[in-house]
Amino acid sequence: MTKGNRKFNEGLLLESKEKRLDFFNNYTVSHPKLEKALIELKKSIYSPENFNVIMIVGPSGVGKSRLFEQTLISVSKDMAEEMEQDRSIIPITGIELPNPDLGKFNWKDFYYRVLSSLKEPLIDCKIDVHKNVGNKNKKKVDTQKAETAPELRRSIEKAFLNRKTKALLIDEAQHFFDVGTAVKMQRQFNSIKSLSNMANTKIVLFGTYELNAVINLDGQLSRRVHEIHFPRYDYSKAEEIKMFKNMLYSFQRALPIKEEPNLVKLHEYIYENSIGCAGIVKNWLQRCLSEAIDNNEESITIKNLERNAMNTKKLLTLAKEANSGELDFIESKEDREELKALLGTKEIKTTKQTRKGTATPGKRKPERDAVG
Ligand SMILES: Nc1ncnc2c1ncn2[C@@H]1O[C@H](COP(=O)(O)OP(=O)(O)OP(=O)(O)O)[C@@H](O)[C@H]1O
C-alpha cells in the first residue's frame, strides 16, 4: 500500500459502515472512456449543427447512468456564470424512462416526468425552481393537473424555450421503443425528433445496444441521429489494458479499508469478471467492501472477490450482448463490398481499418463516433 496516496482521510476508517460505503458509492473515477464520451457528448450538445437527437450507446454496466449524472453536473457547471446572471435559465435536465406497461408507451406520463424534472433544483445550481416553469408572468404549471398530452407537450416546448434548456437527457431510453412494430418505433422516434425541433432542445437518449436496432431499421432515422459509442475496455489492445489497470488503481485507492488492496495485480481476473465495464467493477467492489467491513477484514482479498463475483452464465450473456453490439460500430468489409456493388464503384485506397461484421446489409449506418 502506498501511504498518503489514498483518496480519503484516515479518519473515515473509524466511521460507521454506512459512511464508508457511502464514500465509496459516491466516488467517481474519471477514466478515459467516460471522459471521452463526456467530451464528445458536450461538444454535440453545444454544437449548433442539426443533429437534435443524440444517442449514447454502450453495454450494460459500462457506466451510462453515471455519464448521465456527470453530464448534468458538468453542463450546469459550464453554465454557472450565465445562470447567475439570469436565474430563470435551466440549461439541462434529465429523466429516467420507466419500463412501459404492456408494451404501450405513455406519453402523458413522459411529459409529466419532464415537467417535474424542470421543477427540481439542479445539483450545484441555485435556481428558484418553484417559480413557474416556462412562463415568467403567469400561473405555475401544475404537473398533477389533468392536462391532455398535447397541452403538456406545449408546456414543455414553452418551458424549454423560456428556460433556454440546451438538452434533455433520457436514461433507459430503449424503453421508448418497446412498442412492437417497426412502424410504431419509427413513430416514437419522430415524436422525439419533433419535440426537440419545436423546443429547440437537444434530446440525448442513453441506452443499451438495443437502441442501435431501432435506428438501423430505417435509413432516414439513422441519418437524423448523432450516435456516440460508450464502449467497455478491450483486452486485445495493450493501451486499453493499461487504461483498465489505471482505473483499478483509482478504485483501490478509494476503498476505505485498512490495507489498500492490490487490484492492479489482479487485473486479468477482474477484467474477466467485469467484461471490462467500469460499472460492473464498481458494483462488485461495493459488495466486497460491505462484506469486508462486516467481517472486520483488513483488506479486500481474492477470496472476497471470488465470493462476490457475478456468475459465469450472467457474465457470458453480458459479454455476448456487448460483443454483438460492438460489431455495429466497426466498419464491415462485407458492407463496404455490398455498397460498392450497389453503386458500381471501384476500390479506393483509404486508411480506414475494416473488420468482418454482422451489420445488416443494405441498411444505412447513422452518424457515428466511436469513442475510445
Ligand atoms: N467511472 C465510475 N466511477 C465510479 N462509479 C461508477 C463509474 N461508472 C459507473 N459507476 C457506478 O457503477 C454502477 C453501474 O454503472 P451504471 O449504472 O452507470 O451503468 P449503466 O451503463 O447505466 O448500466 P445499465 O445498462 O444496466 O443501466 C453504478 O452504481 C454507477 O454509479
Ligand SMILES: [Mg+2]
Ligand atoms: Mg443505466
